[in-house]
Amino acid sequence: RQGVVVITGASSGLGLATAKSLAESGKWHVVMACRDFLKAEKAAKAAGMAKGSYTIAHLDLASLDSVRQFVDAFRRSGRPLDVLVCNAAIYRPTARKPTYTADGYEMSVGVNHLGHFLLANLLLDDMKQSDYPSRRLIIVGSITGNTNTLAGNVPPKAGLGDLRGLAGGLDGRSSSAMIDGGEFDGAKAYKDSKICNMLTMQEFHRRFHEETGIAFASLYPGCIATTGLFREHVPLFRLLFPPFQKFITKGFVSEEESGKRLAQVVSDPSLTKSGVYWSWNKDSASFENQLSEEASDAAKAKKVWEISEKLVGLT
Numbered sequence: 433r434q435g436v437v438v439i440t441g442a443s444s445g446l447g448l449a450t451a452k453s454l455a456e457s458g459k460w461h462v463v464m465a466c467r468d469f470l471k472a473e474k475a476a477k478a479a480g481m482a483k484g485s486y487t488i489a490h491l492d493l494a495s496l497d498s499v500r501q502f503v504d505a506f507r508r509s510g511r512p513l514d515v516l517v518c519n520a521a522i523y524r525p526t527a528r529k530p531t532y533t534a535d536g537y538e539m540s541v542g543v544n545h546l547g548h549f550l551l552a553n554l555l556l557d558d559m560k561q562s563d564y565p566s567r568r569l570i571i572v573g574s575i576t577g578n579t580n581t582l583a584g585n586v587p588p589k590a591g592l593g594d595l596r597g598l599a600g601g602l603d604g605r606s607s608s609a610m611i612d613g614g615e616f617d618g619a620k621a622y623k624d625s626k627i628c629n630m631l632t633m634q635e636f637h638r639r640f641h642e643e644t645g646i647a648f649a650s651l652y653p654g655c656i657a658t659t660g661l662f663r664e665h666v667p668l669f670r671l672l673f674p675p676f677q678k679f680i681t682k683g684f685v686s687e688e689e690s691g692k693r694l695a696q697v698v699s700d701p702s703l704t705k706s707g708v709y710w711s712w713n714k715d716s717a718s719f720e721n722q723l724s725e726e727a728s729d730a731a732k733a734k735k736v737w738e739i740s741e742k743l744v745g746l747t
């Protein structure tokens with residue numbers, strides 16, 4: 433049978449390109465989990481995705497209620513779940529003040545990490561029941577959360593500290609809006625959320641891979657300098673960033689190519705290993721990359737997991 437893949441944030445950028453690539457292969461039915469139904473429908477049509485190759489379902493990761501409703505609706509659809517891709521993200525580099533999710537958590541960590549954390553935990557049960565030969569749970573990471581790289585050393589650097597802000601509820605009142613308890617910084621909040629994504633993937637692997645056989649993976653798809661992720665950046669940055677990545681760092685990757693990379697992590701028979709952070713070299717060949725010390729800290733992953741479970745109401 434066709435595989436069923438759920439992709440969050442499939443209304444633009446990497447998520448859309450991945451949805452298109454998988455739908456076109458004919459091997460996958462793609463569930464596009466998006467906060468803006470109309471935008472997703474228009475994007476799928478504009479990308480030329482064939483009717484019937486995809487379904488759009490409502491999911492706003494800035495609300496834990498919405499996450500639960502998405503899971504209920506997915507279960508009612510009667511489809512099995514074979515692969516889940518946690519792709520959606522927001523990046524607010526120019527924000528001076530934090531904004532908050534419906535549940536009162538700082539938006540970048542709330543959407544990118546906590547919303548996905550709840551979603552992945554709830555849908556794990558559905559994946560366990562699937563009879564698909566290669567089930568995978570993928571969380572999109574980023575080089576920016578990895579301080580062992582050049583890009584990861586551009587200030588403000590990612591760092592979760594002793595997690596005091598996260599443990600305090602990231603509400604900007606009784607606790608800081610930042611995981612490490614520091615002053616709000618929108619760019620850092622994004623990077624921190626990406627470390628949480630990579631730690632979560634590894635903790636899933638440690639807790640559930642042996643028991644379930646599900647492969648847990650993360651990836652850095654390359655710098656896709658043209659996506660909506662940079663929509664809140666200053667205009668000059670948006671103008672110069674793509675050529676800078678193309679000609680200076682040479683890390684630039686097109687949306688189409690990045691979509692093919694993520695589609696490989698979903699479906700390629702050679703990318704089944706669990707607990708891996710995938711990257712691609714300049715010839716577009718995949719390899720297992722190294723995470724930074726903090727992004728591979730098992731004790732920290734466990735702590736982030738336990739605090740996150742409380743914040744999303746799983747314990």
Ligand code: NDP
Pocket residue numbers: 440441442443444445446447465466467468471491492493494518519520521522543572573574575652653654655656657658659660661662
């Ligand atoms: P885009 O901004 O193009 O896509 C992000 C997607 O997330 C959009 O579909 C957006 O929906 C969705 N989204 C945002 N907030 C929510 C929410 N509250 N609920 C549901 N969906 C939401 O960015 P990219 O394609 O670049 O980013 C995709 C992933 O790739 C992210 O995880 C990012 O961290 C990662 N990444 C990107 C890199 C890059 O260079 N661009 C590099 C490394 C990693 P909407 O269309 O409604 O806004």
